[in-house]
Amino acid sequence: MHSADIELIQNAFGLIDFTKDDYSEFYEMWSECEFKRGETITDLGQVERSFYIVKKGVQVVYILDKNGNQKVIGFSFDGSFSGIYDSYLHKKPTKYTLSSVTPSKLLRLTYEDYSSLFDKYPSFDRWGRLAHQELLIGRVNREIELITLSANERFEKFMARCPEPLKTIPQKYLASYLNMTPETFSRLRKNVKI
Amino acid sequence: MHSADIELIQNAFGLIDFTKDDYSEFYEMWSECEFKRGETITDLGQVERSFYIVKKGVQVVYILDKNGNQKVIGFSFDGSFSGIYDSYLHKKPTKYTLSSVTPSKLLRLTYEDYSSLFDKYPSFDRWGRLAHQELLIGRVNREIELITLSANERFEKFMARCPEPLKTIPQKYLASYLNMTPETFSRLRKNVKI
């Protein structure tokens, strides 16, 4: 475990006070893995075995609708968490696919290690409460934008705050995340208010 | 504090082991309040001061879109939590309105008492982590349904699992929650696949 990785982990778990306890056992739980451009990390029907921190690259979680179209649920990239969370926590086959959009390096934590954290280090429950609270609020905000805004408004609002790593991936993923077709996305980009 | 209320609280905080500690101080934190049919509980622009457990009645959280249409984000009813959560936690004016659809009795907990819980009773952090985790998964599932399903599919899926208390409120609220107009909802009810 290199110091750069330890720093990455500490940043990802920002609400934990890492000066308080000895967390060496926690750091040792993580192992590195790599995925190629376009590689599927966790496929539909599998049980998610890992919780990830992204070292490098962009990953996408999508679901297939009944016409076989990919519907992007979310992204992960440098510094953020990744994985298919409900499958991981409930140990049940996933409806989603986690795919590596660009070549990626991830730090992986198994479910067994993840769950052991909360008994081993009491402060992780506090982290979990606050982290999930913020994730929940973020998800509701996205839901509001999907419900209340037009395609054009969703486009403009998203582009105004688009994280740097997402500016490098094919636009079809952003279009899908914004719940519109690549054609619509393309037209909005040219500022043709459709 | 009556024993029926204590039972209600214990059920709402299902993941807490109430046999382990003395929670009398916790029970005493709650106070009862009532709202009339159609009464606004927390209005747009206010800071939410309360976290609620519903004793009786149906409440709705909605946001106004730019045309002034109510967009229903969620419901609460007998036994569930209520309140405008992000405003409560972040102490900032809300974009939403919390309104009492039917005459309601709620048990209220102030933010000060809520936040004191986690230091007073360590097991509440565990509760918070797991409760928020499940809320998050539920919210993502709703998002998926909004994105991947047609109005007809959303209607059928929702009606198949519609909680009893919601069967008594005006259909326009359900329609809005399903992100469709009352007219569309009405047509789907007659099984006219539009």
Added chain:
DNA sequence: AAGAAATCTTGATTTACATCAAGAAATTAA
């Protein structure tokens, strides 16, 4: 119980965005 208010229904019309199609541009792989 009667009147008022809100809600629901049904049909006609509109519209935002999807779909289809095909060529242009960019990116990847050899």
Added chain:
DNA sequence: TTAATTTCTTGATGTAAATCAAGATTTCTT
């Protein structure tokens, strides 16, 4: 570099659901 592949653009057309409108029904209020 060049061919192959993927992605992006642009126009023409289609459609699910919204909007508009107005009468019918239900629910509240007194």
